[in-house]
Amino acid sequence: MAVVVVTDSSASLPADLVGALGIDVVPLHVRVGEREVREGVDAFAIDYASDSVTTSAPSPGELRGAYAAALERSGGDGVVGIHLSRQLSATWEAGRQAARDMGAEESVLLVDSLGAGLATGLPVLAAARCAARGEPLTAVYEAAVAAARNARTFIVVNRTEQLRRGGRLSTAAGFFGSELVSKPVLQLVEGRLELREKVRTRAKAFATLVAAAEEAAGLGEVALGVQHLGAPEAAESLTDRLRERIPAAGEILTAEFGPALGVHLGPGAVGVLVLPGGCGGDSGAAGPAR
Known part of the structure; x- marks a missing residue:
């Protein structure tokens, strides 16, 4: 099998690349009035001028489910989770809690992309291509860390x-x-x-x-x-x-x-x-x- 890369929907990568490289994407949440929807999953209209629109990170439970599924798909080779900057979102912290809850901190390695949008997506792409070459977990992790630092x-x-x-x-x-x-x-x-x-x-x-x-x-x-x-x-x-x-x-x-x-x-x-x-x-x- 191969290491699986998991990210969040802020990464903004084209769907064809996500599919071809087997990247798992966890949706961020957007609250529109009283309705909470998942980015990239639920269809919804948004008024960006409205002060009633807010955003939130996935829960540790959502990320735990995504990491567990990715770990199983990897055949035990491991998971690298790459998320938007912890300075901008609670997603990375929720991911760390999820890995702790799973007892999988050695097989689910998390990377703070230090960015958002394609600034997360480019490190994700670097890591996923490394994984596609059959590189081990530490090499995939290091590819993501290096790209995040350089972007x-x-x-x-x-x-x-x-x-x-x-x-x-x-x-x-x-x-x-x-x-x-x-x-x-x-x-x-x-x-x-x-x-x-x-x-x-x-x-x-x-x-x-x-x-x-x-x-x-x-x-x-x-x-x-x-x-x-x-x-x-x-x-x-x-x-x-x-x-x-x-x-x-x-x-x-x-x-x-x-x-x-x-x-x-x-x-x-x-x-x-x-x-x-x-x-x-x-x-x-x-x-x-x-």
């Missing part, structure tokens, strides 16, 4: 109201209140969402995204991701600019932010994810740390 994320939001409500921005002081004259460029740093720069126009914000991605990519092989919420034309234009400016990009994934992230970023948000070295996996990271 860089830059995001432009169109409006700041969702950030204000969600409280996910760690450098909020002095940030809000200037929406009419600036567009914020955000970045993920050690799993925390921080303000990188404020610029006056959306065009300048996108130029800043491209420049930041080019700097983070370096000169070698690199994988890129472009993610958006309701802004497909902007994402397509950005992808074209990245292909031109970063010719070493061997892979560019595109996806839309799901509702669980969209609630916090708002319509019009566009992000760029950069993984130097690509998604082929890397065994140079340190061993498990729990």
Whole structure:
């Protein structure tokens, strides 16, 4: 058999890759009014302007069920669970509790992706490809850890109201209140969402995204991701600019932010994810740390 990789629905990977690599996906929860739904499983409409829309992590019980099924499917080879940043969600902590409840902390290894969206998805992809090559549990884990450490994320939001409500921005002081004259460029740093720069126009914000991605990519092989919420034309234009400016990009994934992230970023948000070295996996990271 082979090691099985488990992630959450924030990873935003295309369904064909998820199926081909045997990745198990646990849905995040979105509460719309009085109704709680599972991202990627239940059909529902969402008004991102409503302050009645909230999100929550899967329960330890849900993750325990997913890990147990994945462990059985692995034939005992083990499971690597890769989840969005513990600074942004309780999912990783719920996963740790689930592994403890199972008594499976040596066979279910958890990785904090230090990101969200495709910033989780790219480490998942690196780990799953490592598993597909028949590598052992520690190598798959190390591939995910290395990718999580190396990935860089830059995001432009169109409006700041969702950030204000969600409280996910760690450098909020002095940030809000200037929406009419600036567009914020955000970045993920050690799993925390921080303000990188404020610029006056959306065009300048996108130029800043491209420049930041080019700097983070370096000169070698690199994988890129472009993610958006309701802004497909902007994402397509950005992808074209990245292909031109970063010719070493061997892979560019595109996806839309799901509702669980969209609630916090708002319509019009566009992000760029950069993984130097690509998604082929890397065994140079340190061993498990729990």
